[in-house]
Amino acid sequence: MxxxxxxxxxxxxxxxxxxxxxxxxxxxxxxxxxxxxxxxxxxxxxxxxxxxxxxxxxxxxxxxxPARLKDATADMFFVDYLRIWLKTKKNDLEPITYQSYEGSIEGHINSYFSARGSKLSTLEPGDFEDFYDSLYQAGLSGTTAQYLHRLMKQAMNYAVKRDILLYNIMDKVDAPRRSKHVASYYTREEALQLFEIAKGDPIYLPILLATYYGLRRSEVMGLRWRSIDFTENRISVEYKVLQFQENGKTVVRGSDNMKTISSRRSMPLIPSVAQELKKEKARQAENRRLFPKSYSKDKNGYICVDALGKLYKPNFVSSHFSLLLEKHDLRHIRFHELRHTCASLLAASGVPMKQIQLWLGHSNYTTTADIYSHLDFKAQEQSASMIESILG
Structure with missing residues (x-):
C-alpha cells in the first residue's frame, strides 16, 4: 500500500x-x-x-x-465509529467506492451527527429521519438519502455482528425513497450531428463506443486491443479504468472487477465502429514507428490513447466532451448520457427491454425498465391499436 x-x-x-x-x-x-x-x-x-x-x-x-474494531464501544461518537468501520473495509472495497464512502461520512453525515454529539448507543429512529429531512431541505435527492441510509445501516449491522450493539436501531427506520431518474439523451439527429463535429477530435472514438454500445465511461476507457476480435467480429467488455482520489492525489487504475456480473459481456462488432477501430489501430502503429523512444511502453494495449500512446484520463474525456458541445453549440448532456442515448434509440425503435438490458449490461430487468420504459413508444402504439380493436 x-x-x-x-x-x-x-x-x-x-x-x-x-x-x-x-x-x-x-x-x-x-x-x-x-x-x-x-x-x-x-x-x-x-x-x-x-x-x-x-x-x-x-x-x-x-x-x-491499523483500524481495530475492538477500539469501538457503544459509548463512542457515531461518526468516530463509522470512521473505524470504514478503515476495516478498505481491502474489501473498490478504491472509488471507498473514496465515496469516506466523502459521505466526512461530509453530510459528519456535519449533521457530530454537531449534535450523537453517540452510537443513544441513536433513535427519529435521529435518522431528521437527518434525511435535513438533506431534503438542503436540496438533495431521495437517491442521495437512500445511499447514505444504506451506508449507515451496513455499518450498524457490523456493530451488531461484532457485539458492540445488541440490535440495529436502523431496522426501525424506513429507507428513503429513491428519486425517479429521468435520463437525458440525444435524438438520432443530434447523435449524428455529434458524430460529424467530433470527427478528428481526440475523443471521437470514445464518443462512438459510448453511443453505439451504451458503454459506461469506465468501460470505454478499459477497452484494450485484446478486447477486439476482428476475425470473429466481436467486442468484449471485461475491463474498466477508474479515476479517483487517494491520499490527496489523482489515481488512474485499471481493474477486471466489473460493476456487476452482467457488466462482463460480449457483443457483435458493428461494421462502422470496426472501420474506425482499424483506422485507430493503424494510427497508433504509425505513431509508435515515428516516435519509438517517446511512445508509451505501457503493455495494457489500451484503445483510447493520445498520440504518444498514453491512456486518456477518464475525467479528461468528460470535461473535453462538455467543451466540445459548447464549442459547437450542441445541447449539453453528460458523457454518461451517451449511454442513455443508445438505450433510448433502441427503445424507440421497438427493441425489447430484455435485449436492451443485455446490451447495456444491467444486472436485472427492473433497472432497465425503470429508466427507459417510458421511451418504449412502439409498445404504446401496440397497446393503442389493441384497445382500439377491442372498443372499436
Whole structure:
C-alpha cells in the first residue's frame, strides 16, 4: 500500500486569536479544519505552535494506526465509529467506492451527527429521519438519502455482528425513497450531428463506443486491443479504468472487477465502429514507428490513447466532451448520457427491454425498465391499436 503523506497544518491568526489550521482532504479536495488553540495573537505564538504539533502528531498516529474494531464501544461518537468501520473495509472495497464512502461520512453525515454529539448507543429512529429531512431541505435527492441510509445501516449491522450493539436501531427506520431518474439523451439527429463535429477530435472514438454500445465511461476507457476480435467480429467488455482520489492525489487504475456480473459481456462488432477501430489501430502503429523512444511502453494495449500512446484520463474525456458541445453549440448532456442515448434509440425503435438490458449490461430487468420504459413508444402504439380493436 502506498505510504500516505503526513497531515500538515499551520498557525493562523483570526479575530485576535491563534488557530491551528489542519489540512484535511475530502474527495481529494483540501478542506482546512480550524481549531481554536486557546491562545491569543500577542504572546501566544510559542504555545500555539506546541499545540499544533501535538494535534498533528495525534492526527497522524490515529490515521496510520491499523483500524481495530475492538477500539469501538457503544459509548463512542457515531461518526468516530463509522470512521473505524470504514478503515476495516478498505481491502474489501473498490478504491472509488471507498473514496465515496469516506466523502459521505466526512461530509453530510459528519456535519449533521457530530454537531449534535450523537453517540452510537443513544441513536433513535427519529435521529435518522431528521437527518434525511435535513438533506431534503438542503436540496438533495431521495437517491442521495437512500445511499447514505444504506451506508449507515451496513455499518450498524457490523456493530451488531461484532457485539458492540445488541440490535440495529436502523431496522426501525424506513429507507428513503429513491428519486425517479429521468435520463437525458440525444435524438438520432443530434447523435449524428455529434458524430460529424467530433470527427478528428481526440475523443471521437470514445464518443462512438459510448453511443453505439451504451458503454459506461469506465468501460470505454478499459477497452484494450485484446478486447477486439476482428476475425470473429466481436467486442468484449471485461475491463474498466477508474479515476479517483487517494491520499490527496489523482489515481488512474485499471481493474477486471466489473460493476456487476452482467457488466462482463460480449457483443457483435458493428461494421462502422470496426472501420474506425482499424483506422485507430493503424494510427497508433504509425505513431509508435515515428516516435519509438517517446511512445508509451505501457503493455495494457489500451484503445483510447493520445498520440504518444498514453491512456486518456477518464475525467479528461468528460470535461473535453462538455467543451466540445459548447464549442459547437450542441445541447449539453453528460458523457454518461451517451449511454442513455443508445438505450433510448433502441427503445424507440421497438427493441425489447430484455435485449436492451443485455446490451447495456444491467444486472436485472427492473433497472432497465425503470429508466427507459417510458421511451418504449412502439409498445404504446401496440397497446393503442389493441384497445382500439377491442372498443372499436
Amino acid at each position: 502506498r505510504k500516505q503523506r503526513p497531515i500538515t497544518g499551520s498557525i493562523q491568526p483570526k479575530d485576535g486569536k491563534l488557530y491551528a489550521v489542519i489540512n484535511e482532504y475530502v474527495d481529494g479536495k483540501r478542506k482546512p479544519n480550524w481549531i481554536d488553540t486557546g491562545f491569543k495573537v500577542y504572546g501566544g505564538k510559542r504555545n500555539a505552535a506546541e499545540f499544533l504539533q501535538r494535534v498533528l502528531v495525534k492526527r497522524n498516529d490515529e490515521r496510520n494506526r
